Amino acid sequence: MDHYLLETINRTTEYIEEHLLETLCLDDISGHVNVSKFHLLRIWKGATATGLMEYVRRRRIALSLGDLLNQRSNIEYISAKYGFSCERTYNRAFKEEYHVTPAKWRRSPSPLNILDRFNADFMSRAGDGLVFFRSISVLPPFSIAGPTYSIHAEDNLLSQAAARYGVEFFTLSRSRIMNPVEKDVYIGFTSIPEPFTGSMIYQPSLQINHSSIIPPDLNIKHIKPHKYGVFTYIGLHRPEEITPHSLSEIWEYITSTWMPTVPFQLEEKFSFEYINYAKGNKHYCECDLYFPISGL
Incomplete structure (x- = not known):
């Protein structure tokens, strides 16, 4: 039973990390690991203290920091690259995570505590x-x-x-x-x-x-x-x-x-x-x- 839990958590993490730049939904993730959506949500929240799709969103925001430091990428492009429906949605999620807008952080970068890849x-x-x-x-x-x-x-x-x-x-x-x-x-x-x-x-x-x-x-x-x-x-x-x-x-x-x-x-x-x-x-x-x- 313990092998099943570890395998489920590791396979979920790997699948998410490999597809962060693609369209990701709960159906895709649960189908890949062959676990019901309800059961997967419980296991993931219990192990990480973070909701599954919240983890996806926060990991995308964390990865986008590197793009923000690259002045050649505009924020609209970055928001689309990381799966946000529009620049406004990305700005709102970024500010909720780091209490600063992407544009302001780009102008004056400061240390941030990010959500890194989950390590089981x-x-x-x-x-x-x-x-x-x-x-x-x-x-x-x-x-x-x-x-x-x-x-x-x-x-x-x-x-x-x-x-x-x-x-x-x-x-x-x-x-x-x-x-x-x-x-x-x-x-x-x-x-x-x-x-x-x-x-x-x-x-x-x-x-x-x-x-x-x-x-x-x-x-x-x-x-x-x-x-x-x-x-x-x-x-x-x-x-x-x-x-x-x-x-x-x-x-x-x-x-x-x-x-x-x-x-x-x-x-x-x-x-x-x-x-x-x-x-x-x-x-x-x-x-x-x-x-x-x-x-x-």
Whole structure:
């Protein structure tokens, strides 16, 4: 399954890059990689955080910068060369991307952050899916509510206890929380007690705010503002069907390739998974994994 995901992403990238100076539409791309349009859009957005046709547009704009620096090419010609219907459309897209018009940038070129060709080499296979580093993000303080469980780490890999508790909460108990921030967003919060004795505290939860109504038997946790390393896992299955093998390889990827490079400054050890069920279905899972680096 992971080979299928990587192959789909790589073939899509190659086809787009080879045809940027030609007419490109979603039907052409999905037909070439032999994946339904709906499914391809989900996979691509999950892997790149960019819409498929948005990627095409932004790559064309990035490539056009070289032509703008060539004073012999007028802007009308450049806009047509890169597939824009007219100069006005190109000007609008360029300004939306770089906050300056093509003509003004040509007169006074300045450094720009561009969208380069997508590189799937930074993705790692994780069981039935792919995991990759997404970003460094800062989150303000937030609060969650849900039951808490003490789970032995090794037992969790074997029995998937956290996943079972999460499914039970999300399907049977989340409706008991009135006015959550996002009713379709699941947050699985894991904290590591000090000293570590082999067990972790797991809290399947929803994010809440001052207007939420919380049943008294659920626990409320307040998380301070932090800087996080964010990873994304995508797989062709339901979120609750992630396997112990996938979990093990996700942890191996994060702990061996990323954590050794990061100077952690934390008062407590925790992490959480963020799953927007509105993005998934029985054939697609997308999960963001947040690992705090330091408090703010």
